[in-house]
Amino acid sequence: MTKITDRETRQHNIRVRIESDTDLVSARHAGRMLAEQAGFTSSELTLIATAISELARNIIEYANFGEIHLELVQNGSARGIRIVARDAGPGIGNIEQALRGGFSTSGGLGLGLAGVRHIMDNFDVESNVGAGTCVTVTKWKL
Amino acid sequence: MTKITDRETRQHNIRVRIESDTDLVSARHAGRMLAEQAGFTSSELTLIATAISELARNIIEYANFGEIHLELVQNGSARGIRIVARDAGPGIGNIEQALRGGFSTSGGLGLGLAGVRHIMDNFDVESNVGAGTCVTVTKWKL
């Protein structure tokens, strides 16, 4: 990962350490601020904040702590926001099952990952049992 | 299984033989008493008693008799209570289905196992058809 100084990151790039439920509120807030810069509509901002909330909660719930990395991205003329949720927790044993929706190992609604996938445009999970989980999602501004 | 004398077990360890519905009330009561020692809140005590009730009823319902073993456990500074419900009954053919919730082979609500899993922090079922079932659950004091 490239090291980025604070000043450079101000506008395009925010890292939020996730280890308590107040961090979850901060991450949501940071994502909303950043996405606003990319010109997302208020409705899209809410989707983005909701996705961040679900991913950050999974970090706390399953891995105790981790990080949310928010980044403005560009693809040709398209602008978007990328959210990377990374932890070094237990990992997901069966990713297909975890994405199916309605499946939960914790008594949750199990809507989180399936819902986030639905809300966002790109969705990718990398997870190794015992090593951790990294969920990368992107929402493009249409 | 290690043999433990009565005196030693008084505080940390209770076995309740389950063969009638009055044993179910005793097991609930014993679990509540033991969990109280670990400092669980009144709301958590009720969850624990409810979980014991569901597991003990499954023993009577499906295996006729069996045992509930209640134990105070420690993990670092965390204290908890472990409930082991063991029987030598018919076993569970399809564990995934039995855990899904809303599934019942006996006309029950089928909330038992799924509900217990939701209520407790750790949940494990071992079952072999024709050999019996052992459900181990743990609740940690936060």
Next chain:
Amino acid sequence: MAVPILKQSNYLIATIQSALTDQDFVQLRDALVDKVGRFRSRGVIVDVTAIDVLDSFASRTLRDLAYMIRLRGAHTVIVGIQPDVAFAMVQLGITLADVSTALDLEEGLAFLDDVGAET
């Protein structure tokens, strides 16, 4: 542990006084369904204030009781579910959605009067 059932004008009031076995719950259900007929009662109150666990069996039996009594033309209201018990029930997935509930005996009586069960 038989549950005392009190007849008060058109109502029957069953006050559970300590933990019940499954068998006790079934007996309570059957006794109430029977007595509603014998006393021509219009309303039934089951007071569970003293109960510290309402698991899936107990909840199902209470629900069946309410349905059976409805089929006999009377109303049932469950009163006194304690906060901890309500929490455990909901965590277990039990909502008793189509059974009437009230805070306590007094509210239960008011409820039955409201639904016109008193006349």
Next chain:
Amino acid sequence: MAVPILKQSNYLIATIQSALTDQDFVQLRDALVDKVGRFRSRGVIVDVTAIDVLDSFASRTLRDLAYMIRLRGAHTVIVGIQPDVAFAMVQLGITLADVSTALDLEEGLAFLDDVGAET
């Protein structure tokens, strides 16, 4: 961030004023379930107008709150879910299908009066 809970005749009104943590939601649930008993309230309104995200945890806690309060004999109505929030909830797969909702506080009060919670 404690949520102020107002008692207005037979109702309790909880007005969420800013983003809540998960813990805040759980505390709100428990406070309302407790106060319904202490004040003998017949209806509860949770005003989420100020909330910009209702994710799966918040929604589940609101649903549990409504179920628990029902088991205690009172009605709950969630008011003020904003259009953007409603959109995100539905996209996420959350419908709060068996929880009562109303447009705003005024409609929420009217709803409670309608279901006869006022007396």
